[in-house]
Amino acid sequence: MSLWRSIHEITPTLYLSSGTAVSNKQAVLDKKINCIINATIDLPNRSWNSSIEVIRVPVNDVPHAQIYPYFDKVADLIEQKSRRGERCLVHCVAGVSRSASLCIAYLIKYHRMTLKQAHSHVRHSRPVIRPNVGFWKQLIDYEKKMRGTKSVAMVHSPIGLIPDIYLHETRNMVAFVGGSRR
Numbered sequence: 452m453s454l455w456r457s458i459h460e461i462t463p464t465l466y467l468s469s470g471t472a473v474s475n476k477q478a479v480l481d482k483k484i485n486c487i488i489n490a491t492i493d494l495p496n497r498s499w500n501s502s503i504e505v506i507r508v509p510v511n512d513v514p515h516a517q518i519y520p521y522f523d524k525v526a527d528l529i530e531q532k533s534r535r536g537e538r539c540l541v542h543c544v545a546g547v548s549r550s551a552s553l554c555i556a557y558l559i560k561y562h563r564m565t566l567k568q569a570h571s572h573v574r575h576s577r578p579v580i581r582p583n584v585g586f587w588k589q590l591i592d593y594e595k596k597m598r599g600t601k602s603v604a605m606v607h608s609p610i611g612l613i614p615d616i617y618l619h620e621t622r623n624m625v626a627f628v629g630g631s632r633r
Contacts, residue, residue, distance in 0.1 A: 458482055458540065459577040461554050462562070464533040467577050469546035470494045479503070485537035488525060490549040494542075512548045514585030522556035522593050530561045551580035552590060559594055565602035566594040567616060587614045 458468040458478055466482060473479060473487060476499050486504045489496050496505040506528065508521050529539045543549035551573055558569035574580050582590065588605060591614075595601050603614045608621045 459546075461558070461573055461576050462533070464536070464538045465529055465554060465557065466538065466540040467546055467550055467554050467573065467580075468540060468542045470542055470544050472546065473497050473540060473542045479540065482540070483538055484540045486528070486532050486539040488528070488539060488541040488550075488553065490521075490541060490543040490553055494544060508549070508553065510549050512543065512583060514583050516585060517589075518549065518552055518586055519589040519593060521553065522589075523560070525553045526557040526560040529557050533561075545579075546577060547580055548582045548586060551577070552582045552586040555582070555590055556593055559590075559597050565598065565600075566590055567602035570603070570616065584612055 456469070456472050456475065458466050458472050461467050466484065470491065474497060479487070480499070484503060486506065487497060488506045488508060490508040490510055492509045492511055496507060498505045508525060510516050510518050510521065525541070532539050541550040541553050554573050555566065555569040558564045558572060559566060562569070564572065584605075587603070591601055591603055591605065594603070603616055605612050606615045606618065608618060610621055613621065
């Protein structure tokens with residue numbers, strides 16, 4: 452199964468996927484998912500039986516979208532379900548930005564990870580994650596609120612403002628301006 456169609460385990464009670472993967476009824480049932488958190492505005496809520504609770508987090512994947520107000524709400528819900536032995540699946544369209552940001556916030560709050568550690572943990576499970584710049588800024592603010600410190604900083608790069616943990620990935624990039632090499 453392709454990376455995009457897979458459901459990835461973040462913790463024993465938290466999973467992350469794309470909208471395509473959550474449409475696979477058997478995969479969701481095989482993971483014994485009790486709650487699906489749909490972090491989109493436009494994808495339909497999916498549920499195949501009454502034992503699966505579905506929650507919508509209506510956020511667009513654009514840098515100016517406000518995801519911060521959902522960090523505590525979603526983290527608290529995931530933790531509540533986890534303590535009861537239930538499993539949550541968080542998804543957005545691609546399983547890259549919105550859903551990953553919500554999973555990272557949960558790890559910061561309840562697994563006492565730094566933002567850097569939480570990002571690394573989620574990325575290890577699902578290598579394609581890459582929260583947008585606006586979500587990164589909100590995650591940095593959330594870490595500051597929760598831990599009193601920041602483990603990630605936004606820095607300028609050849610491709611614009613990025614979290615410092617992505618600097619190594621941009622070193623060999625060639626920037627094009629107006630169709631010519633810079």
